[in-house]
Every structure is written in C-alpha cells, then in structure tokens.
Amino acid sequence: MSKKSKNRLDRRRFLQASAALAGGVAVNPSLAAEDEKSSLMAPTVLGHLSRRAELPKARGARVVVVGGGWSGLTLAKYLKRFNPDFDVVLLDRKDQFVSCPISNVWMADQVDLEFLTHSYVDAARNNDYLFVNAMAIGLDRERRLLATTMGLIEYDYLVLAPGIDYDYGRIGVEDPDQEHYLRMHYPAGFASASEIMAIKHKFNQFDGGTLLLTVPAGNYRCMAAPYERACMAAAIMKKRGIQGKVLLLDMNPDIRIKADGFKKAFEDYYGDIIQYEPSAEISAVDTEGKAVETDFDSYAFDDAVIYPPVRAARIIEEFGLADPASAQFEAAIDLFKYNLVGDERVYITGDSRSQPFSKSGNTAHSEARYVAEVIAAHARGKEIPWRSPQTMCFSGVRIDPLESMSIIAFYKYDEAEKTFEFDRVHLNERWNPRAGQAGLAWAEGLYRDMFYS
Numbered sequence: 001m002s003k004k005s006k007n008r009l010d011r012r013r014f015l016q017a018s019a020a021l022a023g024g025v026a027v028n029p030s031l032a033a034e035d036e037k038s039s040l041m042a043p044t045v046l047g048h049l050s051r052r053a054e055l056p057k058a059r060g061a062r063v064v065v066v067g068g069g070w071s072g073l074t075l076a077k078y079l080k081r082f083n084p085d086f087d088v089v090l091l092d093r094k095d096q097f098v099s100c101p102i103s104n105v106w107m108a109d110q111v112d113l114e115f116l117t118h119s120y121v122d123a124a125r126n127n128d129y130l131f132v133n134a135m136a137i138g139l140d141r142e143r144r145l146l147a148t149t150m151g152l153i154e155y156d157y158l159v160l161a162p163g164i165d166y167d168y169g170r171i172g173v174e175d176p177d178q179e180h181y182l183r184m185h186y187p188a189g190f191a192s193a194s195e196i197m198a199i200k201h202k203f204n205q206f207d208g209g210t211l212l213l214t215v216p217a218g219n220y221r222c223m224a225a226p227y228e229r230a231c232m233a234a235a236i237m238k239k240r241g242i243q244g245k246v247l248l249l250d251m252n253p254d255i256r257i258k259a260d261g262f263k264k265a266f267e268d269y270y271g272d273i274i275q276y277e278p279s280a281e282i283s284a285v286d287t288e289g290k291a292v293e294t295d296f297d298s299y300a301f302d303d304a305v306i307y308p309p310v311r312a313a314r315i316i317e318e319f320g321l322a323d324p325a326s327a328q329f330e331a332a333i334d335l336f337k338y339n340l341v342g343d344e345r346v347y348i349t350g351d352s353r354s355q356p357f358s359k360s361g362n363t364a365h366s367e368a369r370y371v372a373e374v375i376a377a378h379a380r381g382k383e384i385p386w387r388s389p390q391t392m393c394f395s396g397v398r399i400d401p402l403e404s405m406s407i408i409a410f411y412k413y414d415e416a417e418k419t420f421e422f423d424r425v426h427l428n429e430r431w432n433p434r435a436g437q438a439g440l441a442w443a444e445g446l447y448r449d450m451f452y453s
C-alpha cells in the first residue's frame, strides 16, 4: 500500500472514527443515512475530508491554532517567539481579517475600511508560521488529530480560539426560519464583517421612525460596544438630519460599563434621539409585526439591530467539549493555565474561554501572550506563574472629531467566591478628542503587533 493510500481513511472508517472521536465530529445520524443513499457524492466528500491535509512536514512540535482573531493571531506569533522550534499552524475559515473593535466608529466614517482590514499572509510571513484558510470540523483528542475542510492535521498542542456564536434561543427565537430571518434582516454585528457592513448601510439608509438596538444579558462580547453603537447611530442620524429615535433596549437592569459617562452622553447630546430602556428581558420577536416583546411590553420598530446573548463558538459544543453546567456552552478549562481539564494538549482562549473576563480584543490579546508562554513552558516541562489579562476599551461618544471614553482593568482571583473580579480599574468617563485619538492609536498598535514582526 502506498504511503498516501495508507494515510487515507476510507469513508466507513471515517464515519466510525467520527462517532468514536473524543467529543469529535458530530456526524448527524440522519445525514449519515442520507449519505448511504447518495452514493455518488458522499465518498468523494468524505474521502476528501478524511485524508491528511497537504501541509509542509512539521519541523518541530506542531501547535495548531484554530481561529485567526485577536486571540489566535497573538498566540501564533508569540508561540513562535517563546519557542522558535514550534511548528505553528494558524487556521481560519476567513481569508482576511476585519477588526470588530473600531467598527462602530467606522460606521460613522471616523476611519476607513483599510484601517480595519489586514492580511493573514502578512501576519504569517512576518512571524514565521503557516496560515491555512480552512475550517475546523472535528477533533480526535486520543489521536491528536484535527479534522478540517482541508483534511486531517496532526497536532502536539491545539489551541481553540474560535470566538463566539449567538444564542437566539435566549430571546425566544427557536425556529430556524425565524433565526435566519433575524440574521439577514436585523444582524447583530458582533461576529462577522458582513454583519457590520450591513449595519453601516442600515444606519446610512435609515429614513426615520424607530431604529431599535438591543443589549444582551450574560457575559456578552464587548460590554461597552452596544452603548457606543447607540451613540454612533444617533450621531449619524443627527448628521444626516433624520427625524427619528434610537430605541436602546437593554436586557440588563442598568448600563453595564462606563454607565455615568454613557448616561450623560445620552442626555447631553442625544436627548432627543436615544431612548434608553433598561430591564427589557426580550422574550420574543415578532418579525411580521416588527416588534420585540418582553413579559410586560411590546416595542415596535421600523428597523433594528438585534444582538442576542452569546455562547462559546459552536465548535466547542460540537467537539464534545462544552461543560453541561455552563449556560454559555463553555468548556471546563483550568482557570489559570487554560488547558481543557484532564488534557494538557488542548487549550481554549479568547472569547470562548470559560473565565468571566470581559470578552474583548485587548483581553484576548494580553491573555494570548500569556498562554503562548504557558504552552512553551509546558513543552520544556516547566510552569510559569499566572498573569492577569488586561482589559482596555475605548468607546466613541461623539464624532467629527471623534471623542471617546476609556477603561483599563485587570483581574484578581477571589479564593472565597472561587471566581475572578476586577482589579486596578482606571476609568475615564470624560470623553474628549485626545481619548478619541488614543483609541485609534491603541488599535493601530495591536494590529501592528499581530500582523508585523
């Protein structure tokens, strides 16, 4: 048997392997039955997926990083920095990076799209790792194999940094047709560039009436961003001279962060535009009647941006890693070392982590540098002391020129409560143009760090 055909799993073995994967590729039984019938297509598709990905031969311990966001990009770079002998492969289903941070102020034309957009090829070349444009679809932890749309990749260490997915069920949307309708017509704009672009078009085409925005409950992505987005939407309406209001429905009892600053901004600049409604526990969305329902009220809208609560990216559950006790489908990981409990070869970082840190880019970036050091130390049989991630977040309040507020915070572990809490918080709720520029400089510095050497 040739080496190539030996490496190739046949379709039956692939299905068996899939079922046996330690929380591996979840092959839907009804799809598998369908496959049995569609004899022409299935062997080709599954045959393709079950062979080894054609990658350069590993030149050291291979570390595969899934997800080229703020966490994965930083990990790939610093894994190489802390251990140049690592063979690092960064995998993303997208072929270019468009930043979520700064996208709200981009909607209000305070920066251009080029500012947000960066090349994975540059990042990989400048930092000496391999970038693979593919999607991770399964995991065999026993054999240390990651299944991807390019084929199987063996790893010595695996880092999952796939970000978040939305959990529409938590706003009463269970029907897939309705969820799809919301995703297309009222996108949340907290996960992909396409959603963010659609929202910019929405804001620039809105011709009056009620523009509804929502703030989810739970530990959602970027605590301040929905409030910042309300300011940007109102600023755009003001600039365009549109008669209408931004109805900000918050599932929380109060503004979650920089509350005094946002309240003052809503009153001082957008008093005639922003209507803020706290404790609006959304229980249903009436897509035909264009209304959002809570247990007590119904809020009609002309157009909307509906941000539902979030969960760890779906692959965490699909790979059988989600902790059944976790409301946001996060995995049980070591709170200080980030490895999956019981498996020091698999790590989970960024917004998919289970620690209650702020789901933000700076948190993901500072944490990833630390986790890269943890993995490099593990490969040498060593451990390093825990370091807190750093949360840093600038929020645009006014435009032309951009004026922002900021917060910087660390975390400490509360032994009695067995959880983390904020530590050393520096809050600046007095927005000004200098902080506006500082926010852009912050982002530029981190893009430079992730994409250049």
Ligand SMILES: Cc1cc2nc3c(=O)[nH]c(=O)nc-3n(C[C@H](O)[C@H](O)[C@H](O)COP(=O)(O)OP(=O)(O)OC[C@H]3O[C@@H](n4cnc5c(N)ncnc54)[C@H](O)[C@@H]3O)c2cc1C
Residues within 6 Å of the ligand: 066, 067, 068, 069, 070, 071, 072, 091, 092, 093, 094, 099, 100, 101, 102, 103, 104, 134, 135, 136, 137, 161, 162, 163, 164, 189, 190, 191, 221, 222, 225, 313, 315, 349, 350, 351, 352, 359, 360, 361, 362, 363, 364, 392, 393, 394, 395
């Ligand atoms: C509007 C907005 C404003 C924000 N403002 C700020 C801010 O001012 N400051 C701040 O610090 N943070 C901010 N954030 C939050 C920040 O964007 C996130 O916290 C950060 O992106 C998290 O990084 P991550 O690497 O965990 O996830 P992501 O950056 O989402 O990266 C995850 C990557 O995984 C990839 N992926 C997922 N599944 C797979 C798979 N199966 N196979 C291959 N690839 C996969 C995705 O394509 C994606 O590229 C903001 C976010 C938004 C939406």
